[in-house]
Amino acid sequence: MNAPFPDPSSPLPGIVNGLSVDVEDWFQVGAFENVIARGEWDSIKTRVEDNVYRVIDLFAEADVSATFFTLGWVAKRHPNMIRRIVDAGHEIASHGYDHARVFTFTRAEFAEDIRKARAILEDCSGVAVTGYRAPSFSIDGRTPWAFAELAEQGYAYSSSVAPVVHDHYGWPEAPRFAFKPLPWSSMIELPVTTAILGGRRVAAGGGGFFRVLPYGFSRWAIRQVNRREGRPAMFYFHPWEVDPDQPRVGHAPLRSRFRHYTGLARMAEKLRDLVHEFRWGRMDLVAHREAARAEPLVLPERAEDALA
Numbered sequence: 001m002n003a004p005f006p007d008p009s010s011p012l013p014g015i016v017n018g019l020s021v022d023v024e025d026w027f028q029v030g031a032f033e034n035v036i037a038r039g040e041w042d043s044i045k046t047r048v049e050d051n052v053y054r055v056i057d058l059f060a061e062a063d064v065s066a067t068f069f070t071l072g073w074v075a076k077r078h079p080n081m082i083r084r085i086v087d088a089g090h091e092i093a094s095h096g097y098d099h100a101r102v103f104t105f106t107r108a109e110f111a112e113d114i115r116k117a118r119a120i121l122e123d124c125s126g127v128a129v130t131g132y133r134a135p136s137f138s139i140d141g142r143t144p145w146a147f148a149e150l151a152e153q154g155y156a157y158s159s160s161v162a163p164v165v166h167d168h169y170g171w172p173e174a175p176r177f178a179f180k181p182l183p184w185s186s187m188i189e190l191p192v193t194t195a196i197l198g199g200r201r202v203a204a205g206g207g208g209f210f211r212v213l214p215y216g217f218s219r220w221a222i223r224q225v226n227r228r229e230g231r232p233a234m235f236y237f238h239p240w241e242v243d244p245d246q247p248r249v250g251h252a253p254l255r256s257r258f259r260h261y262t263g264l265a266r267m268a269e270k271l272r273d274l275v276h277e278f279r280w281g282r283m284d285l286v287a288h289r290e291a292a293r294a295e296p297l298v299l300p301e302r303a304e305d306a307l308a
């Protein structure tokens with residue numbers, strides 16, 4: 001069992017880590033996108049509200065604020081939930097409209113997707129949306145126009161890059177910490193956290209890794225980032241991850257099922273340890289604090305060609 005409260009001797013003054021929740025229902029995840037079609041979504045029993053309320057309660061216990069990157073599709077159907085999130089002091093930001101990954105769009109389609117999602121989110125919340133997270137961290141070398149579109153639409157920050165090798169996503173050439181993707185805009189990207197293990201980058205910012213691996217791994221990784229590198233970590237998870245009773249999709253591939261269902265029962269307890277052990281805040285606050293330290297994006301030659 002891990003310490004339930006922060007260790008007062010913990011040398012983390014000043015560092016506030018970014019805490020985020022990607023708000024989508026249990027059937028809208030990348031792992032099931034080939035077995036549950038978007039056309040079926042409206043006929044499936046939703047669980048997202050109850051799960052979000054569970055998350056809000058968990059954050060309230062630790063007195064932390066976070067950012068809820070929410071699908072426009074979900075907000076449209078659950079406007080009261082959006083208001084509850086805002087009333088609890090959290091940030092509402094965009095996760096796109098219906099979880100289509102950025103590299104499946106043309107720039108014009110992407111522009112329309114983020115415009116549509118934001119209009120719904122601002123309508124429901126009554127507050128300006130200034131942050132964006134691409135579904136499945138799908139901004140990478142294939143989408144050189146994505147940051148420009150976000151900046152043109154007035155976003156202050158994005159947290160859409162996983163600077164790591166992964167079979168479903170990842171942009172391993174990208175910087176590990178806050179960077180300015182465009183020379184003409186102050187918009188910054190806050191990549192999801194990676195740690196260095198045996199000279200390699202490993203994903204350490206949440207999602208399935210947090211659920212599947214022991215909590216000690218995440219503690220080690222966040223300490224490495226905070227103490228040795230002096231930077232904030234960016235952590236994310238999903239509301240369905242605190243819902244061990246969700247329906248099982250039996251006809252999904254074995255690997256998808258493993259990724260989706262392993263560790264659900266212990267997830268809430270692990271999150272509790274995590275939010276109590278480190279300092280956390282909303283992503284807009286972290287973006288503001290990181291702005292002065294964000295480096296211009298410089299890529300190795302191979303990736304630079306793709307951006308030309």
Ligand SMILES: [Zn+2]
Pocket residue numbers: 022024095099135136
């Ligand atoms: Zn997502």
